[in-house]
Amino acid sequence: MMIYKKQFILFCVALGILGAMASCSQPRYKKSASGVVVSLDQQTKSDAATVKLEVISDEIIRVSATPENTFPNRESLIVIPQENKTAFTVEEKGAFITLKTARIQAQVSLSDGKVEFYDLHGHSILKEADGRSKSFTPIEADGYHGYSFQQIFDSPEDEAFYGLGQHQSDEWNYKSKNEELYQYNTKVSVPFVVSNKNYGLLWDNYSLTRFGNAEEYGQMSQFKLYNSKGEEGGLSAKYITALGEVFTEQDEAEIDYENLETIQRFPDNFPFANAEIVWEGEIEAPETGLYHFKLYYAGYTKVQIGGKEVVKERWRTAWNPNTYKFTVELKAGERVPVKLDWKPDGGISYISLKALSPRSETEQSKLALWSEMGQHMDYYFIHGDNMDKIISGYRHLTGKATILPRWAYGFWQSRERYKTQDEIVETLAEFRKRHIPIDNIVQDWSYWEEDQWGSHEFDVSRFPDPQKMMNDIHGMNAHCMISVWPKFYCNTHHYKALDAKGYIYQQAVKDSVKDWIGPGYVGSFYDPYSQEARDLFWEQMKNNIYKYGMDAWWMDASEPDILSNSSLEYRKKLSTPTAIGSSTEYLNTYALMNADAIYEGQRSVDPNKRVFLLTRSGFAGLQRYATATWSGDIGTRWKI
The missing domain is CATH 2.60.120.380 (Jelly Rolls)
Structure with a gap:
């Protein structure tokens, strides 16, 4: 009996050794057509389990990380499809994998997945910080699952960071500073930062994001x-x-x-x-x-x-x-x-x-980004010998800025709306009479009947002949840009058409949220995350405004500002769910999708006419839709 027991123990030991050998023999990384995927041994569930490096160009490398073993099939809203024809090599040396292009190299640790970027001479450009540089926390919003996550990089004392969009708080260099990225009237958030150390970082996430300290400001x-x-x-x-x-x-x-x-x-x-x-x-x-x-x-x-x-x-x-x-x-x-x-x-x-x-000066000075929700962590390292080349890399990823109409670079005349057709035409005529140059005159909001916001129809008592108005403007060798909101009162035909197909956010209507016009009217915004909704939105604009020969579009309140000065949590409720997920995950990209609707819509019916949009909010990639962003409703003081 003892002999059999000893034989059984030896057999189990042999199986254990063979299993360990098999485990050791399994590859911890896999080369792909575009880069390399590294599998990691998680110490905790908040650590990365898989890190992926992809070559985009000789000077752009994408880094993705997840606490899971595979990556979700996610289409970027900001990065256009890339054709990868860049040559690269992958080399294993000790506990590291090095991916090298003709201009840069990236090294990833096989033990903890930390990534460091070098030039070809081995000089470090950017390095993920020691300790827990990546961390993940599960999150659920509106029935959708994802992760909150943070990425931390080391940063030398003499580094400077620029970018992040437009934040009117007297800050230029964000080194050792904190900034929250969300959209608000006068605040335009773009998750892109440029360093004076010859690189830029595009953070491919659309949710509430914090640069610097990841904590929320305390009472x-x-x-x-x-x-x-x-x-x-x-x-x-x-x-x-x-x-x-x-x-x-x-x-x-x-x-x-x-x-x-x-x-x-x-x-x-x-x-x-x-x-x-x-x-x-x-x-x-x-x-x-x-x-x-x-x-x-x-x-x-x-x-x-x-x-x-x-x-x-x-x-x-x-x-x-x-x-x-x-x-x-x-x-x-x-x-x-x-x-x-x-x-x-x-x-x-x-x-x-x-x-x-x-926090310690060392921690505060690091380059750190935290996002509230995403399916996985995704960022792009962009190398360049100067900032202009880094911006070129940004355009490579997010799309080239289109050529705007020549007149858009000229002189504009705008005010808080012309109230009648005669007023806008006579104002332009006075400019011409006085020989004051003007290329574009702007028709602001409220050209519709009071209770018809979203109808895109001119109030005939004040604008009796929109076609004649446009003919008169064009006849004076000028152009016209008009304000269009993504907002619809419930009684309009456009609201009903969008709502019938499920393209209207419902919370504002359920809560009977009234605006500030007249007695106050209930309405809501459409959901531009649906291709069909974007098509219908443009169709309504085309049939009611573009048909007169309108030259450009002023896309107001595109944050979206459904209820001004509501809390961030209620703002999310007012714009969720979207066609592709929770507003918690897609908080910052409304203006981008709305611009897509107008640009692609106009190009589909008039491909030989240049498009121009002016929008109050923006995000990475907006430039590919012939769109400029203005400063929002700033304070009426010279000092801002």
Whole structure:
């Protein structure tokens, strides 16, 4: 019996050795026609299990990573189809795989999947950081599954980062800074960054993204707060009416009135017109370091911390707030005076002050990107000897900028709408009479009947003959651009046609969200993520506006701005689900898909006429649709 037991044990040991040998003999990487795929041993479920490198050109390499063993079949919205004819080699050396083109090389670790990019002389250009440079967290939104993830790269002290779109907060070089990428009127987010170290990084993700610190800004309650009497618990908030009388005074542990939901926390019946609110007291930091503050403001705002004016008076229109960021060095346990002086400058206005806890200078200076939702991590490394060549690589990936009509480069005349046909024609005639050059005159919104937003039909009482209007404009050797929103009132024929096919976002209608026109009307936006919806949207524009010979399109509110100043979470609800997934995953790409509808639509019926669009929001790839982005509804001050 003992002999059989020994034989069985030896047999099991032999099987174990053979299994281990078989495991070791399995290839940990696989070369493909376009690059290499590396399989990793995950230490935790939040680590990458598979990393893929693909050669796009001699100077562009795509890196993809997932905590799963395979990649989903995902079509990029921003990167056009690529024909890969670039020669490359793959070499295994020790614990690394090196992929080399005629201009650059990328090395990936077989143990942890970290990637480093070099020039042909072996000089490092960009390196994923030590430690957990990649991390994944499962997320579900609207029944769709994906991951939140972060990628961190090392960055030398003298590196500078430019790009990320348009963020009107007085920042140019984003080194050691934090920026949130989402779309908002005056804020245009593009997940592309250019370094002064001869590379650019295109982050192929469409959700809420954070550059720098991945954490959300925290409330002022993270500090110990003391009121103006020195009592702990909150800052003194004094509400002062236009007559200079104190309406109420209370302690507040949070200054968070930044959207339509949070402003409900203001004291009931406080008369905001020409009023002033002052938060004052002391803050005590829980730890020593550099705190990053974010001021979200409308109206007139000033901030003092430690007796210094850290924010000189800034102003924004009450209905369209802006963000301003600043840093303050604080010591743990030290009480520091703070004062926020705010004049709302409107019956409804917005204000908040939040902060990020300190991080080490080394961590804060790294190049880091976090995204809320995606199917897998995807970025493109673009090498170039100068920034112009890096931008050329960006166009290689996302599409060439089309040649615009020649007149679009000329002089424009625009105002907050011409209210009648006579007004726009007579204005242009006066320019010609005075010999003032003008190439384009703009017809802003509300040329339709009051309750017909989305009909694309001119109000005949004010615009009796649109064809004659266009003939008159063209007869004076000028062009006309017209405002078209992706918005539809429920009673319009266009809404009903789109809604019948499931192409309208439903939440605003279910919630009876009314706009600011007349008594307020209920409507919603169409879903441009459906090809059929885009086709129908263009068909409606063609049949009602383009037929008159309209020259260009002003695509307003393309963030989409379904309800101004709503919270980010409610904004997502208002525009979900899309035809291809949750708005959480596709938050930032509405303007891109909307531009696709108009550009491809017009080219399909008039291929020999150049297209031009002006849009209030944008994203990577917008340039391929003959589209320019304007600054949005900025504050009416020279200083922005």
